[in-house]
Amino acid sequence: MRKPRRPDVTTVELVGGAEALKLQLHPYDERWAGTYLEHRRRISDAPTVGEIGIQHIGSTSVPGLAAKPIIDIVVTVDDITAEEDYLDALLDAGYELRVREPRHRLVRTPARDVHVHLFEHDDPAVDGYLLLRDHLRTDTEDRSLYENTKRELLSKRWDDMNDYADAKTEVVMAIKARARAARGR
Template sequence: MRKPRRPDVTTLELVGGAEALELELHSYDERWASSYLEHRRRISDTPMAGKIEIQHIGSTSVPGLAAKPIIDIVVTVDDITAEEDYLDALVDAGYELRVREPRHRLVRTPARDVHVHLFEHDDPAVDDYILLRDHLRSDAEDRSLYENTKRRLLSKRWDDMNDYADAKTDVIAAIKARARAARGR
């Protein structure tokens, strides 16, 4: 990874603090792909500086996988620390800043139904998101394991969405390890 123009933040800033959310899984909905495309256009039309790349990630990007009805999108930028190159444009397009942390920013819609994750182009987290998405699209057994894990976890109350996400870490790590092995990496 190349060095950013300025030092990045060193801690997690959760704009608005922790949020208790009632989450439930929905059967796969083909409209999720259309929603992604709508937001892809919206993001592409913003006057962000530099090169950007946009991809649909997360469970809503995997046909057949039950998911929380939240569209996750990853956008890569030239320099995550140069927020003036992208953040104001996204806010002007109707997104709200939710997370600022080292190497990552997250904006979302006011309805909280679209999360846009921002990273630099060469951030390994982006490759991990794509690896997991592509593997779940092609491996029915791991897709089922992941869905069953989410169902089990969502039967509990979560005071913060980040705690729910952290609880999936071990299963996601195991799936990604199998995905890497299947790709010979």
């Protein structure tokens, strides 16, 4: 893995500012997997430079888990600071830049129903997403805990989706700790 060619951003840029959203959980929908595959092809077909990895993450990637109907995808790139290698290609493919922050970029569809999280290949956040996804796919108790936590939090008003995500942190960290212990790491 090559070193970044330039320093990364040091602040969070939220393109368009905070967005108050009314979100609801929907029962698991088998069509979510198909939507992921459509966007996987769209991303794969974008003329990016270098190796990319693409994974379906988040609640819509866990069969049986109720979720906000937003497909989360993680894409890994060689160098997050080399936006010219991937960002224009994704924007040309119809995604919009939403977040630019240290080690992470987020693009999404104009309908806001697909979020594409970009990280470097070896970023620990990617392992965390995959650890949570894989554990929730197999552990019914933690899947139920996570769903109930989301239901409780979504019963409140949130000025921004990031605030909602932050409110889940304690439960997510506890589930990840159990997942690591179950895997012996």
